[in-house]
Amino acid sequence: MIYFGAPPLTLVYLTPLRSSSAVEPISILEKIDHVEIASFEEIDGVVYYFVDVYLKHHTNRIPTNKRLDTSRRDRPDYTVRKRFTDFANLRYKLWSYAQRQHISGSACKYCSKYMEVLWTSLSQPRLFMKLFVKSNKTRSWLLAKCINKYIEMAIGKKEETRQRYYMCDGNVMIPALVVRFLRDDA
Helix, strand or coil: CCCCCCCCCCCCCCCCCCCCCCHHHHHHHHCEEEEEEEEEEEECCEEEEEEEEEECCCCCCCCCCCCCCHHHHHCCCEEEEEEHHHHHHHHHHHHHHHCCCCCCCCCCHHHHHHHHHHHHCCCCCCHHHHHHCCCHHHHHHHHHHHHHHHHHHHHCCHHHHCCCCCCCHHHHHHHHHHHHHHCCCC
């Protein structure tokens, strides 16, 4: 064997100096287990829905064991108060980013999927729901279903996360809009 005096390989720890602005909202959404709207209140003629956000909690450090402490499951981790118009505004913002012109001329798979759900799902906060769903309890259930769907779609499936096209405004902004809505920044 011939050695050319190269130093032996050593372990080097690398720490990223910058992270993508698109990755942070997705990692926040991945920590959310589900969203419920269990209560609502009418204040000065306006109905406010209390969005209960439940985060994923692991009882041990092994990520495959997903058993939760029963006392934690009963209480939401935090609650956000929203009006019906807040839900409708979120839907409009998601729609506006998903329908934007893409570099290739046609919408990417991510935005096309959003547009399909925004147009076809009856649980969307739009005029149809406002006119024909009079029960606030039913509206609460539909709005919670809608927000859970937005979270699921923003995260994407495991095989889709590697193929995200971050040049698309929708891939970057849609998860950020959902996070902002759930953090009461909207």
